Amino acid sequence: MKDWFAGEIAERYDESTAGMPVEPVVDFLLPLAAGGALELAIGTGRVAVPLAERGVRLAGIELSPDMAAQLRRKTDSIPVAIGDMTTTRVAGTFSLVYLVFNSINNVTTQDGQVDVFATAAAHLESGGCFVVEVGTPNTQRLEVFDLSNTHVGVDELDFDTQRLVSHHFSLVDGEWRRLSVPFRSVSPAELDLMARLAGMGLRERWADWDRSPFTAESRKHVSVWQKT
Ligand SMILES: C[S@@+](CC[C@H](N)C(=O)[O-])C[C@H]1O[C@@H](n2cnc3c(N)ncnc32)[C@H](O)[C@@H]1O
16 A cells, blocks of 8 residues: 655645644544544544543554654654554554544545454444544546645546546646545445444434534535444
C-alpha cells in the first residue's frame, strides 16, 4: 500500500487542515470513549490529541511514518502502531474505534474496506461503537471540489468500479504540479453490510457531527455502528 502522506504532505498537513473544526468531533466522540478509543488512520493526531486532552485513553494505527512523526512532536502519550488498518492489531480493547475525514476511502478495494470493519470489531468491547465520517458517493463522473488561483481539485469517478481519483493541480513556485490520488467510493448501504459482516449494527446516522438529520441531499455522513 502506497504512503500518499509522506514528506511535504505530512509536514504541511496540520497547516492545510487548520480551518477544520475539531471541537464538534471531540464533543461527539467523548461520551462513547469511556473505555478508551482507538483511531484508525490517526494521522498527525488532529482529532486524537484534543480527545486525549479531555481525559480519554487513546491509541492509533497509521500507515504513514511521517504523519505519525508529526503526532509524536505533539505528545508521547498516544501509542501509534505503524501499519495498514486492514490488518494491524494493537493490544487491548476499547469502547470506541473511529475513522474520520473520509479515510475509509483511502482503502481502494471492497475486500480491504471489509477488513477495516474487521479491525474495528477486533478492538471493540461488546457494546462498543465504530464511528465513521465519510462523504456520500459523487453523482457526476467529474466534480470540481476546489477552485482557487493556486489549486484546482477535480474528482473523477468510475461508476462501474467505484474507483475515485482526486486530481490536484497546484501552483508551486510558478509551476503547475499534478497529483492524482486513488480512492474507493462507498455508499452508506454498503458500509452497513460491511458492519453486519463484522458483527455490528447501525445505531445512528447523521449528516454531520452536530447531529443534523441525514437526508437524500446529505453530502457526507457520520455513522455509528455498535458491536453486539
Ligand atoms: C485524510 S488523513 C486523516 C488523518 C486524521 N485521521 C485526521 O482526521 O486528520 C488520512 C490518513 O489515513 C492514513 N492511511 C491511509 N491508508 C491507510 C491504511 N491503509 N492504514 C492506515 N492508515 C492509512 C494516511 O496515511 C493519512 O494519515
